[in-house]
Amino acid sequence: xxxxxxxxWFKLRTHRFFWIGMGLFLSLLSILLFxxxxxxxxxxxxxxxxxxxxxxAMMLIPRTFEEAGFYYLPQLWQNxxxxxxxxxxxxxxxxxxxxxxxxxxxxYRQNIIDGLSIGQFFISxxxxxxxxxxxxxxxxxLTILVLAVMHNDLSELNLWTESxxxxxxxxxxxxxxxxxxxxxxxxxxxxxAIIILMLYYFVLEPFLGYWFSKPGEALFxxxxxxxxxxxxxxxxxxxLDFFGEKEPPVMDWKFWWVSLFYSSLLLASSFLILxxxxx
Amino acid sequence: xxxILELNKLTKKFGRITAVDELSFSVQKGSVFGILxxxxxxxxxxxxxxxxVTRPLxxxxxxxxxxxxQSAKQRIGSLLETxxxxxxxxxxxxxxxxxxxxxxxxxxxxxxxxxxxxLERADDKFKTYSLGMKQRLAIASALLGTPEVLVLxxxxxxxxxxxxxxxxxxxxxxxxxxxxxxxxxxxxxxxxKVCTHVAVLRTGKxxxxxxxxxxxxxxEKLAVASENMEALEAALKEHPQIxxxxxxxxxxxxxxxxxxxxxxxxxxxxxRHIYLSHLxxxxxxxxxxFFKLINK
Numbered sequence: 001x002x003x004x005x006x007x008x009w010f011k012l013r014t015h016r017f018f019w020i021g022m023g024l025f026l027s028l029l030s031i032l033l034f035x036x037x038x039x040x041x042x043x044x045x046x047x048x049x050x051x052x053x054x055x056x057a058m059m060l061i062p063r064t065f066e067e068a069g070f071y072y073l074p075q076l077w078q079n080x081x082x083x084x085x086x087x088x089x090x091x092x093x094x095x096x097x098x099x100x101x102x103x104x105x106x107x108y109r110q111n112i113i114d115g116l117s118i119g120q121f122f123i124s125x126x127x128x129x130x131x132x133x134x135x136x137x138x139x140x141x142l143t144i145l146v147l148a149v150m151h152n153d154l155s156e157l158n159l160w161t162e163s164x165x166x167x168x169x170x171x172x173x174x175x176x177x178x179x180x181x182x183x184x185x186x187x188x189x190x191x192x193a194i195i196i197l198m199l200y201y202f203v204l205e206p207f208l209g210y211w212f213s214k215p216g217e218a219l220f221x222x223x224x225x226x227x228x229x230x231x232x233x234x235x236x237x238x239x240l241d242f243f244g245e246k247e248p249p250v251m252d253w254k255f256w257w258v259s260l261f262y263s264s265l266l267l268a269s270s271f272l273i274l275x276x277x278x279x
Numbered sequence: 280x281x282x283i284l285e286l287n288k289l290t291k292k293f294g295r296i297t298a299v300d301e302l303s304f305s306v307q308k309g310s311v312f313g314i315l316x317x318x319x320x321x322x323x324x325x326x327x328x329x330x331x332v333t334r335p336l337x338x339x340x341x342x343x344x345x346x347x348x349q350s351a352k353q354r355i356g357s358l359l360e361t362x363x364x365x366x367x368x369x370x371x372x373x374x375x376x377x378x379x380x381x382x383x384x385x386x387x388x389x390x391x392x393x394x395x396x397x398l399e400r401a402d403d404k405f406k407t408y409s410l411g412m413k414q415r416l417a418i419a420s421a422l423l424g425t426p427e428v429l430v431l432x433x434x435x436x437x438x439x440x441x442x443x444x445x446x447x448x449x450x451x452x453x454x455x456x457x458x459x460x461x462x463x464x465x466x467x468x469x470x471x472k473v474c475t476h477v478a479v480l481r482t483g484k485x486x487x488x489x490x491x492x493x494x495x496x497x498x499e500k501l502a503v504a505s506e507n508m509e510a511l512e513a514a515l516k517e518h519p520q521i522x523x524x525x526x527x528x529x530x531x532x533x534x535x536x537x538x539x540x541x542x543x544x545x546x547x548x549x550x551r552h553i554y555l556s557h558l559x560x561x562x563x564x565x566x567x568x569f570f571k572l573i574n575k
Binding site for chain 2: 003006007010011014015016017101105106107109110111112113114115116117278279
């Protein structure tokens, strides 16, 4: 086991793209989150009618996301995890590239000739997948902690309330990385696999979903990528709900497990493809 | 002698094409075993099956008297087709990785780099290498951890004449250390110069397996020339003991009956006032033997 991790880590740490990609993930994510508060609210805050009905609250009308409570606990967990979700494509493309290259340069074949079994090769890619997911989650988690300390009085609040949204982000990333591994192994060509991934994720599945059912209906929510996407719900309605009229959203653990199921299915299929294919 | 590898009716099909057809032979410890055959005769497919990258359709093989494929591979150094390395790593890093995969505790990286004369470029990235250097690195990688068996597929592919000679000497030197070498090639001269044993393949079938010396021309040929080639040809056509006659560039290639010695032929021609400027046995009996098998 340690041997496989050592092999995989050696492949990663000598790869410039790994450092560039992870650096990009860290810097883009923190730039976005640290500056998000300065962004003005859509329509510059609540409308005049809303303000009027609020009466005294007029004085407190927020103008920016920060004023609207973007950095306040507990909703910071949801806000940050939601935006971090857009950056999951960085580790996904990185992993896809990393797996696809093994086929493109025929180093997979060489690894097998040199003495790895197909199972060992596959397991070492799953390690990388886990490593990328955990690393991304840690980066997001640390960013949240820093923001939480900067903007909240922790003596009065429980830091960990709603932190399950971060686990939602973890699963969202884990799923997209599993899809990346699957496509990398299936297609064996990086660029083609990336195009297929994007087309499926942003065009084909939403189209199928709308074609066959409407959001919130059973089929739509159970298409492969869908559960992972709704783990961390969009935070706007909550942020714009100045007067706390709606129930705050929670992470739906049912979809967390469904995502894990789909991820396992993708990984199991990847292994079967490797097993059945000549090198 | 102990057999290091045995094949038993090994078969592989790609669609309707039978790439390897019930192949059986064995390789003795310490031999230099050449697998010889034209392009597409199944050499690489055979080695691919032996190294676990191609799944056999039927039949079996065993390394070291039936050791598991995983542990057997740690005793084998191999070069299959093209050299496959990580382009973003240096040569040294690539060798380090191979050593990790093979589970070699103290890899002899400097030694193998020295053997293939790549020490000076060892810290350059693999993608900057020329084809010849890539091939040499692949051989270095095969030599890591001093394997008991070396499997080489077309080891001189893409090398210049100097490189080919270097690799040939390296193989002879390795064989001299008692390492068993199994090499596939379509280059006859290469096999003839280094191999002790050969197996000849055509369209996946085994045509011959045995000592290299046994694969010889079944009939001797003589090359002759004189100043007056027309007279020579006319005279030879009348000679009762010459079975075949063929014009080859500057000389004539003849197949005499066994009872006719070169001396007797020379004398016979001299009596007819034809004096030879050239008389030799045909250079490659090995080549003739090979083509006789292949064209059967």
